[in-house]
Amino acid sequence: MDFSFGAEDEELRTRARAWLTEHLVGPYADARGLGGPGSEHEGVGARRAWERELGRGGWIGQGWEAEGYGNRRLSLTGQVVWAEEYAALRAPGRVGHIGENLLAPTLIAYGSPEQQGRFLPGIARGEELxxxxxxxxxxxxxxxxxxxxxxxxxxxxxxxxxxxxxxxxxxxxxxxxxxxxxxxxxxxxxxxxxxxxxxxxxxxxxxxxxxxxxxxxxxxxxxxxxxxxxxxxxxxxxxxxNGWTVAMGLLAFERGVSTLVQQIGFAAELERVLAAHVAAGAAPGAADGDPVLRERLVRQWAELRTMRWNALRTLGTTADAGAPSVAKLLWGGWHRRLGELAVAVRGAAASAGPAPWAPGLPYERGLDEEQRLFLFTRADTIYGGSDEIQRNIIAERVLGLPKEPS
Structure with missing residues (x-):
């Protein structure tokens, strides 16, 4: 399979990088790297203003099967290019992704023209979350x-x-x-x-x-x-x-480009874990000499590459009803293992916070990024549909196996 990008995609990459570089200034520059799963409390005000900045630039609603709302429509590969540049420049974590990637496609598929005209413009402008x-x-x-x-x-x-x-x-x-x-x-x-x-x-x-x-x-x-x-x-x-039909239709939109965007964030987290592993090598009693730990790190890198290729392979397809469940199983377990590696590479030092904590201070002030990653990712195999539910969906709806007794 050819996973390369064409000339139009590379031209878009140049334009996207230039726009982001020009606009990621002032409070938006200060909000770089803030937000995302486990850190949604960070820089909410600046990130909400950034959402409106994206709307003015027409960067919201790139994948909608509708236009005329101030959104620039991009091809699937174009959306991936934008996501890669967005992640590379560590632009603020999105606060409008639920409206853009879940509700808007659902309104386009199931909503009335009046509902589309009422709600899509506010989402495209970054004004309604x-x-x-x-x-x-x-x-x-x-x-x-x-x-x-x-x-x-x-x-x-x-x-x-x-x-x-x-x-x-x-x-x-x-x-x-x-x-x-x-x-x-x-x-x-x-x-x-x-x-x-x-x-x-x-x-x-x-x-x-x-x-x-x-x-x-x-x-x-x-x-x-x-x-x-x-x-x-x-x-x-x-x-x-007809709520069940609409609700299930919405869940089917949680894949494709959004999965690739998520994986770009995972790659940045993996880089930090690898850097922590290298830095820990200079410490007495460091864990970097452990061949099992090194094998786990290599496997984590290889699995992330495989997830990316699988997401690219299924991009734009609708025939595989089990694709969202397969993707959830893959990334949920992968991210949880990354959280475990984040503390494992630091050894005993991972059990202590970076700064003294005292009564009255927020609990999270005593945690660093790796510790927060470990704690948050314990939920990855549960929220959004637990691993057990995803396996049942694959077994019953894709493989046609008998349902479990009620």
Whole structure:
């Protein structure tokens, strides 16, 4: 397979690098390298302003199957080129990726023209941020078991908006989001994937939407639990009762170029771990002489290359229904092993923080990047669909094996 880029891609690379170099100045330069999984608390204000800067440059919505919203459409390889340059210059971690990469393609596929005209421009301009309301305390990996309900407000004629009541959990970026797309049960007495609707809920509803941060082992709180108490849902996407179809369609967009972007960040983390391994070699009793550790580092590098080639191979294809689950299995385990390596290469020194901690100081002040990486990646094989669920999907929906007994 040929994974090389063409002349148009290389021309785009030059233009993208020039634009990023010109605009990554001032507060945006200070925000370089901030944000991303495990560090979403860093530089939120500057990163939100940077989102609007990207919107003015037309760099949001490159992969949308629609144009006319100020977005410049790029080919799949062009999107990869942009992502590579973005990562190479350590541009700020995106805060608008949920709206751009999940909701927008879903609206284009299932939404009405009015919904597309209402919500896509705000996403393309970087002005409206979104979060995802899927998981619940009793329905994480088993999404069909959700209990959040939505009841249509009675009004003369066609009826009024839905009122949403329930709880969502593990909601990333909920504190900063303007909107949330919520999967809720709109048919009384319905079970499993029947009777669900895909609703759009504004977060700024005092007394009706309550966001509570969940403190993690790493000391940060990018995950949240969200409580809805009669919150108004402005829109229903795909029609009432068709929420399961829309929700599954959205999850299918979590692959392709977005997977490659994620891997670029993984490569930067691996480079830091390798640098830490080299630096630790000069310390007394260093672990760099351990052949098993060296083999683990080499294997980590080789697996990352393999994941990249696999993502490029499946880029733009729709036939393989198991591709998203395979990708999740690969990167979840890989990233968790990287977190373990991040502390292993430092030996006993990894058990101590870089600075003294005292009562009253934020817990995360006593952790360095490698320690935060280790703690955060313990969740990689759980969130976004646990490894067990991904294997069930592959077995039942791709290989056609019998379902597990209920």
């Amino acid at each position: 979104w979060c995802q309301g899927y998981s619940e305390p009793g329905a994480g990996s088993d999404l069909a078991g959700i209990r959040t309900t939505a009841v249509r407000e009675p009004r003369p004629g066609t009826g009024g908006p839905f009122r949403v009541t329930g709880q969502k959990i593990w909601t990333s970026l909920a504190r900063d989001a303007d909107w949330c797309f919520v999967l809720a049960r709109t048919e009384t007495g319905s079970r499993r994937h029947h009777g669900l609707s895909f609703l759009l809920v504004r977060m700024d509803q005092p007394g009706r939407v309550d966001v509570r941060p969940i403190r993690q082992m790493s000391g940060t709180s990018e995950f949240n639990e969200v409580f809805f108490d009669g919150a108004v849902a402005a829109e229903v996407v795909g029609g009432e009762g």
